[in-house]
Structure formats: C-alpha cells, structure tokens
C-alpha cells in the first residue's frame with residue numbers, strides 16, 4: 001500500500017495582530033476588546049457607521065495612538081518595541097484628506113514618504129531614494145504630475161499622490177482611511193483598482209476603512225464590521241447580511257447579486273423599504289433580559305424557531321450583546337461596563353409594554369442590572385407574562401398555580417437566584433415578588449419556547 005502523504009496546511013505567521021485592544025478618547029472605551037489577526041497579503045475592509053471607530057483603529061495600528069489595554073504586534077513585536085521610525089518603515093498610512101500648508105510639488109510630496117529612512121526632509125536624498133520615489137510615482141500613475149503643485153490638484157489626483165507618498169515608504173502594510181471618500185465613481189474605481197494591484201503584484205497587506213458597502217464587497221475578500229467592538233469578521237457574503245446591517249446601520253437594506261454581476265450589491269433603503277412592505281418584519285413578540293452568556297441558548301432557540309425578539313439592555317462587550325446583534329430584531333445597547341442609563345431604561349419600559357412575553361434568563365444580578373429586574377417586576381404587576389428561565393436544576397416546568405403548590409421548586413429557584421445575586425438580597429427579593437405576581441418557571445429552553453408560543457400564538461411562528 002502506498003502511504004499517502006499528509007498535507008498539512010501551514011498558516012502563515014500573522015503580519016499584524018491586535019490582541020484584546022481597548023481604547024477611548026474619554027473615560028469610556030470607544031473600542032472594546034478588539035482582537036484581529038492579519039495574515040501577510042490579506043486585503044481587509046473595515047466597515048461601520050460614522051463614529052464607530054474605524055479611523056481610530058487605523059491610528060492605533062499606525063502607532064499614533066496607544067491602546068489602553070491589549071497590544072498590537074507587528075511581525076511578533078509590539079509597536080513600541082519597533083519604535084515609531086522602524087514601524088513607519090513597515091506600515092504606511094493614506095489619510096482621508098491631506099492638507100498641505102506649503103506649495104510642495106507632487107515629487108516633493110512623494111519624497112516626504114522617504115522620511116522614515118532619511119535624516120531630514122529633502123536634504124539627504126540618495127540615488128537609491130530617487131529611484132524609489134520615481135517607482136512610487138509610476139505605480140500610482142502620477143509621474144506626469146510630478147512638477148504640479150499638490151494643493152492645485154483635483155481630489156482624485158491628490159488621492160493618487162497620497163498613495164504614491166505611502167508607497168515611497170516601501171511598506172509591507174498599507175492602511176487607508178476611506179480612500180474613496182469625496183471621489184467620483186471613476187476615481188473611486190481607479191483608486192481601488194490601484195490598491196488591489198498593489199496587493200496582488202507587491203503582496204502588500206491592505207487594511208482600509210470603507211463606507212461604500214458595494215465597493216467593499218467588490219474589492220475586499222475579508223470584511224470586518226465594527227460597532228465599537230467587532231460585530232462580524234468574515235467574507236462579504238457572511239458580513240453583508242441584511243439583518244446584521246440594519247441593526248448596525250439602523251436602516252433596512254437588501255442584499256443580492258444584480259443580473260450579470262459577480263459580486264454582492266447592497267440596495268438602497270427605498271427599494272428595501274418597498275420590499276419590506278411586501279413581506280413585513282413581524283414585531284418582536286418576546287423581550288429577553290440576559291447577560292454574560294445566559295441568553296445564548298434562548299436566543300439561538302428563538303432565532304431557529306423564527307420568533308422575533310428584542311433584548312436588553314446589554315453592555316457592549318457582553319457576549320450576549322455580540323450574539324444579539326446577529327439574532328435579535330432590536331438590541332437595547334449600553335456602553336461597556338456602564339450602569340444602565342435612564343434612556344435605556346425608558347426603552348426597556350416601552351418595549352415591555354409592547355411584547356407578549358418577557359423571558360428572564362439566569363444572568364448574574366448586580367447593582368448594574370438590578371434596575372432591569374425591578375422593571376420586570378413592574379411589568380409583571382401590569383400583567384405581562386413573565387417566564388423565568390432558571391439555571392438547569394432538577395424540576396420540570398411548573399406553570400403558575402402548580403408552582404405555588406410545588407414549594408420545593410420555588411425554593412430551588414430562589415436558591416439558584418441567591419447564588420447569582422450580588423445586590424445584598426435586593427435581587428432575590430425582586431425575584432420572589434415576580435414569582436408571586438404569577439411568573440412561570442421553566443428549566444429548559446424547549447419549555448420556554450412552548451410558553452412563548454402559548455402567550456403569543458399568532459405572532460410566534
């Protein structure tokens with residue numbers, strides 16, 4: 001028998017690694033626990049709404065900003081171990097807009113890209129540097145503009161010169177901040193074709209913040225969707241998912257492949273709204289209060305059963321929050337580690353007035369979410385059907401009256417609540433009252449689903 005050779009896929013060492021980085025300009029984190037591994041030669045598009053932190057992430061990657069927590073490794077060494085000058089010899093940035101206070105020519109501008117390798121701006125340029133500058137101008141298609149004044153160029157021409165400047169750094173990694181912003185469609189395509197060419201011909205690793213989802217789908221094989229933390233990191237087909245985009249961008253979109261096209265297209269809201277009129281999204285029948293992973297099974301079960309639900313309030317960074325952005329119809333979101341704000345509590349209250357059922361998952365009860373439990377109690381007194389999903393213990397589903405007869409079950413429930421109550425007994429007291437108000441206790445996700453179907457038979461499919 002011929003022994004078959006084992007084929008072992010060797011993953012290349014990452015060229016760039018973000019390990020659990022958090023950063024904020026103010027007390028609160030803007031980026032929270034971001035971990036990304038970038039292989040050499042990848043082409044990655046960063047997506048996210050205005051203010052989601054894309055530029056900030058690029059500034060962290062270029063070493064202009066320092067993370068509060070976590071570290072960024074460039075070829076296995078932290079950026080501070082490399083030092084600014086050495087890092088700049090490997091990572092180049094193409095900023096969103098470049099304003100020059102001086103009347104530099106294009107060639108002078110591009111030669112500024114050699115700064116990390118020379119001791120002064122224009123003084124110590126060697127023949128070797130001149131060759132690189134000419135090569136950079138040629139690659140970016142700006143040789144014919146070399147004597148022109150940079151500030152007098154059109155937006156598209158300036159963009160190409162800025163790319164040439166970055167190329168003069170001979171970087172392994174090119175970071176671009178919205179390279180197509182303010183450009184007409186011809187220049188948008190030209191710029192992205194150029195970037196793609198650099199990626200393919202020079203094996204340059206590319207990371208670009210992008211607003212145009214269609215261009216991102218067309219040019220970037222890997223997309224990372226941000227909303228302070230990473231919401232999705234995968235291929236365009238997985239990231240450009242209508243539910244996910246509508247939750248992150250707050251607008252309904254449709255995704256499809258246009259006739260004759262090879263790539264996904266994101267259709268504008270007007271057409272999507274029209275489409276959504278034809279197949280309306282059902283309003284959530286269920287609201288979940290969860291946290292710390294306690295809602296995971298319940299969310300997956302509801303999504304599998306096509307039962308629309310809302311959830312919250314949840315802090316950004318909570319594992320339930322990340323999953324909820326994918327699965328829930330609406331996620332009431334709070335800042336990382338922050339107590340629940342009045343605005344979020346108001347949203348929870350309004351939502352509890354609209355839904356048929358509240359599912360309370362077995363989350364830890366701390367001072368931060370005690371308010372949610374108190375809101376659940378208020379809703380119970382207003383007649384909302386509440387289902388308490390316990391940590392798994394040895395009882396079967398005991399609805400309403402039967403539960404009261406089964407004293408041991410209540411005891412067990414309260415014992416499990418006491419074990420996760422960090423509010424000096426206030427959380428436990430709240431639970432006792434919720435039970436007294438007629439809540440149903442269930443110890444399995446399947447039984448919880450049955451309760452939901454009973455309470456919202458027409459809306460839950």
Ligand SMILES: Nc1ncnc2c1ncn2[C@@H]1O[C@H](COP(=O)(O)OP(=O)(O)OP(=O)(O)O)[C@@H](O)[C@H]1O
Nearest residue numbers: 025026030048049050051052053054055056057209
């Ligand atoms: N130097 C700064 N000091 C304080 N806050 C800042 C600073 N720079 C940016 N911010 C704030 O940080 C948040 C994220 O900004 P950032 O520019 O990283 O987002 P972005 O995703 O690139 O946005 P856009 O798509 O609009 O360019 C914004 O609320 C912004 O106002």
